[in-house]
Amino acid sequence: MFCLVPSPDQRAEANNNIPASDTASSGFLGNLLVVPMDGSHWVGIKAIAQEMGRRGHRVTVVIPEISMRMGPGKHYDTVTYPVPYDKAHIDSIMSSLKDMMEKSSFTEKIRKGFSKIGQRNLKIPNFFLSEHDEKSNFDAVLTDPVAPTGSLIARKLGIPTINLLRGLPCSLDMKSAGCPSPPSYVPRFLTRYTDKMSFQERAFNTLVALLEPLLCRLLYWHFDQIAYQFLGEEVGIAEVLSESAIWLLRLDFTLEFPRPIMPNVVLVGGINCNVRHPLPEDLESWVSGEHGFVVFTLGTMLSDLPEETTSVFLEAFRQIPQKVIWRYTGQVPDSFPENVKLMNWVPQNDLLAHPGARAFITHAGSHGLFEGLCHAVPMVMMPFGGDQPDNAVRLASRGAGVVLDIYSITTESLLQGLNEVINDTRYKENMQKLSALHKDRPVDPLDLSVYWTEFVMRHKGAKHLRPAVLDLNWLQYYCLDVIAVLASVVLFFVILIVKCLKLCFWKLSRKRKQD
Amino acid sequence: MFCLVPSPDQRAEANNNIPASDTASSGFLGNLLVVPMDGSHWVGIKAIAQEMGRRGHRVTVVIPEISMRMGPGKHYDTVTYPVPYDKAHIDSIMSSLKDMMEKSSFTEKIRKGFSKIGQRNLKIPNFFLSEHDEKSNFDAVLTDPVAPTGSLIARKLGIPTINLLRGLPCSLDMKSAGCPSPPSYVPRFLTRYTDKMSFQERAFNTLVALLEPLLCRLLYWHFDQIAYQFLGEEVGIAEVLSESAIWLLRLDFTLEFPRPIMPNVVLVGGINCNVRHPLPEDLESWVSGEHGFVVFTLGTMLSDLPEETTSVFLEAFRQIPQKVIWRYTGQVPDSFPENVKLMNWVPQNDLLAHPGARAFITHAGSHGLFEGLCHAVPMVMMPFGGDQPDNAVRLASRGAGVVLDIYSITTESLLQGLNEVINDTRYKENMQKLSALHKDRPVDPLDLSVYWTEFVMRHKGAKHLRPAVLDLNWLQYYCLDVIAVLASVVLFFVILIVKCLKLCFWKLSRKRKQD
Incomplete structure (x- = not known):
């Protein structure tokens, strides 16, 4: 059963308390349904939901009773749905490095993951609609289509969708947006190529591009089933997604290689750059010091490491003058260097924004990458899956960070990486140039996301x-x-001419013989 | 010889007189060279030059001593170069309808026109650089690449280019920007197709696309020669243009059919929408009246019509209750209806912005079209060449105007067209919807143009x-x-397998025989 978590009516609140210029630009106030994803995916969606609510729209966010990061906010209502698991289960699926290192291929992991997400998400739309289809009057759905639940609800309700995402495997996002992706200079997901490829790379990239439709069928098979069951029509997820009004992509061409995009694709990479708060006083005083500090996080999913890997890191940190703030939820070692602070959770963006931040050790997830880019902090990147190796290549190819293999990390390699990005000024300079380009945009990405969300609500789509x-x-x-018809016509005329010429020659030679 | 038309030093003026928030956003003040085109092309470039100067940049506009519309402005310097013709010559080349109706094909006309422009423009870069290359210190060139003089100067000076244009024949703009234009749904210039084509249309569109490279060679042959002579290197215009930093295209997807664009292509259709002034008092009082009025202009190039065509128009205007303001420079007829006002020049955008404007009779030039769209005035369109028939199809396909053939116009057809757009409310409604979409953009197109011009100057390119x-x-x-290599590999294996199978069968059959 759904339950509405009580929250102040933000429309009334917003209209009374905030300046007129801060409310929705056209005066239009609408009703937005938000179907988010958990983990780091939540960050951008939450920022838009908050800002939409703050501007006076009614915003309803649908979240599971138990989740990693999702929860209520000041400017939106939350509607929760029951799930057949508890918090302990969530903690257990926060994959450990050991899990990440298991031998099954990444594609296989995605497929399994998608299958799990699919089974869980199948329940959401039915649950939601059984409670809401009659009484709700939503203008649009804002969703993260990595699990296309929101897109299914939107199609059922006949309302437009705004997607916020980093990208989908097998380029389903670009395919559904109708966007050409020539394999000659658009590197495919997971290939780790840049836009300048050798012949062999181009050949492999083309092969991947040719196999993408098959890969999509495989990866989205579960969602296709859900779409069919839920909508009762012969329609696949690709088709459902192709009806999306606006694609807000968390990309930016300071990192992404230039490629064609469609008019309804809006780039909002760095959406959470300006979502900032002052550091807590104790942290502020701890990080201060002439050598600055290093921020070390490996994302929502990975905050615990095997003992031997932890030792490798601690040994390296012992040998640098910088302080290190490490997001770490594992067992605290008996002794660790004084310049290291282990925390269950760190205010990553606020720390990176601090002038003392010298380097960022990261798994190269897209959110962290944009936060580091925003605040011009050079990076030591240790990707372990998903889009992370691709992200790392993009930043490294700009000379703003180094990539290390987390699976074979040693104290020496880590020390060398840290020394390079901290002491070789070219890394900082390149990062500052990139950061300047990244922040030099006509509209702040969060404002742009809110603008297009409001646009879709105002115009009932795009x-x-x-x-x-x-x-x-x-x-x-x-x-x-x-081409087939043109080739046939050309072939016909070629044959006709050849036949005519043959006939002429034949007649001519016969005539000569007769003469 | 170049001469600098005296004008106040706008940097000092701007810094003293305008609010801080109105100056260049980053505090960077640069030096911009502007190489514009004449006629309606001047409107957008002038608006950017003015705004750049007003924000405090030093702006130098290079114009010929004699021109149709180009001239000095409050916020920029003008540098003039001598031309071997006088004002009378300019007047004479303002083509009359009779010229437009001449039998030579439109492609031929473009080629001739380009050749003339080429010959004239060859002199500009040499003239300019002989005076300026040593002492100038420009950050960027803003130009209209229909005559790529500005692009040549930029390449010679080694500075980046910002282009402002509607489009180039043979899609040279999209080609030079590296933008894919699939012929299956991107209709080619001059075909008058929409994005939904029948098989025959798609076949013809594909043929045109296949012939475009050849057409480009033909049309740009003169400019290629100029590039070679001026730059002293083996480089064609296509290559020079492909180095452009930013393409500001006077397009908007409310009219243009959605198609892929590249990251350095920025859409600024409607750039002059907000460049407005109050109507002169006598005109304001003349246009007022319960039935409203019709604005009738056929662009910069066509303000004179043959006597019999003029009569057709006057006879139609006599039969409608609306007043008509007609931009007309021909011989004034002995008698004409009281509701008609003939003027040598009309403040078109200001008239269309007046709430009394009921219809706009236009040749469907891109500037007029965007002004009508901006102020939601339904149109009777009479295209006579260039991009006009394509523009007209785009607006008519949205149900916001009708298209008439100016070469066979009759009083009846004109009356019917006017009645339709004025009295059938669907035209006005469609136009209002389109106009709302067109104006609902995150950044005003003029501000966006100025933003990207400043961006290129700040970052020395993009x-x-x-x-x-x-x-x-x-x-x-x-x-x-x-594909060739992959196909060869596949073929090799197929042949190998067939050979192996044959061998096996042969051995098997021999063995059986032996048995």
Whole structure:
């Protein structure tokens, strides 16, 4: 059963308390449904939900009773749905490094993960609609389509969708937006290529591109089943997603390699850059010091390491003059260097924004990467899966960080990496240039996200931005039918001319013989 | 010889007189060279030059001594260069309708026009640089690349270029920006197709796309020669243009069909929408009246019509209750209806912004179209060349105007067209919806143009937005080399397998025979 977590009516509150210029620009106040994802995915969605509520819209966020990070906020209502697990279960699925290192391929892991998410998420839309379809009057759905529950609800309710995401495996996001991705210079997800590829890389990238449709079928098979069951129509997830009004992509061309995008794709990389608070006083005084400090986090999912890996890190930290703040939830070792502070949770963005931050040791998740980029902190990157190796390549290829293999890390390699980014000034300079470009945008990414969310609500979609390519099959898209007909016509005329010439020669030679 | 038209030093003036928040956002004040085009092309460039000067940048605009519309402004310096013709010559080349109706094909007209522009413009860069290369210290060039003089100067000076344009024939703009334009849903220039094409249309569009490289060679042959002579290197105009930092395209997806764009392509259609002044008092009082009025202009180039066509128009205007303001420079007829006012020049944008404007009779030039769209005035469109027929199709396909053939216009057809857009409320409603979408953008197009111009000056270009596709040849771009190798490998294995199978069968059958 759904339950509405009580919260002040933010429309009334906002209209009374905030300046007129801060409310929705057109005066339009709407009703937004938000279907978020957990973990770091929650950060951007929460920022938009908060800001939409603050501007006076009614915002309803649908979250499970038990989650990693999702919860109520000042400017939105939360609707919770029951789940068949408890907090301990959540903690147990926070994968340990050991799990991450298991031998099954990454694709296999994604597939399994998707299958689990799929089974869990199947319940959400049905639950939600059984409670809400009659009485709700939403203008749009804001969602993270990594689990396309929100997109399914939107289709069922006949309302437009705004997606916020970093990207989908097998380029399903670009495919569903109708966006061309030429494999000659658009490196595929998980290949770790840049936009300048050798012949072999281009060949492999093209092969991956050719296999992507198959990969999509495999990865989204569970969601396709859910779509069919829930919507009662023969429609796959790719088609459901292609109806999205606006794609807010957490990308930015200071990191991403330039590539074609469609008119309804809006780049909002760095959306949480300005979501900041002052550091707690004790932390502020701890980090101060002439050598500055290093921030060390490996994301929401990885805050515990095997004992021997922990020792490797501690031994390296003992040998640097900087202080180190480490997000660490594992067993605290008996002794560790004085310059290290272990914390269950760290205010990562606020720490990186501090002028004393010298380096950022990160798994190169997209959120952390943008926070480091925003505050121009050079990075030591240790990707362990997902989009992280690709992210790391993007930053490293700009000379603003180094990449280390977390699976074979040693005290020496870590020390060398840290020394490089802290003491070789080129890393900091490159990072400052990148950061300046990244922050030099006409509209702040959070404001831009809110703008387009409001746009979709005001205009009941963004149909004028929907490309006609979405109505073409692949034969038509690549004009293979046209090429076939043109080639046939050319072939016909070539054969005709050859036949005519043969006939002429034959007649001519016969005439000569007769002469 | 160049001469500097005296004007106040706008940097000092701007810094003293305008509020701090209105000056360049980053505090950076630069030195901008502007190489504009004449006619309606001047409108957008002038607006940016004015605004850049007003924000405190030093702006130098290079214009010929004699021109149609270009001239000095409050916030920029003008540098003039001598031309071998006088004002009378300019007046004579303002093509009359008769010229427009001449039988030579439009492509031929463009080629001739380009050749003339080329010959004239060849002199500009040499003139300019002989005077300026030593003493100038420009940060960037803002130009209209329909005549790529500015691009040539920029390349010679080694500074980045910002282009402002509607589009180039043979899609040279999109080609130079590295932007994919799939012929299956991106209609080609001059075809008058929409993004939803029948098989025949798609076939023709594909043929045009295939012929575009050839067409480009033909059209830009003169400019290629100029580039070679001026730069002293083996480089064509396409390559010079591909180095452009930012493309400001006077397009907007409320009119344009959604298509892929590159990260350095910024859409600023409607750039002059808000460049407005109050109507002169006599005009304000003349246009007032319960039935409203019709604005009738056919662009900079066409303000004179043959006598019989003029009569057709006057006869139609006599039969409508609305007043008509007609930009007309031809011989004034002995008698004309009282509700018609003929003027040598009309404040088009200000008239369309008046609440009394009921309809806009236009040649569907891009500037007029955006002004009508901005103020939601339904249109009767009479395109006679260039991008006008394509523009007209775009607006008509949205149900916001009707298209008439100016070459066969009759009083009846004009009356019917006017009645439709004025009295059938659907036209006004569609136009209002389109206008609302058009104006609902995160940043005003003029501000956006100024923003990106400043961006290029601040960062000495926009290299991070340059797509790697510009370094690939077409074999690599389409991965034809990869496909050839992959196909060869597949073929090799197929042949190998067939041979093996044959051998096996042969051995098997021999063995059986032996048995």
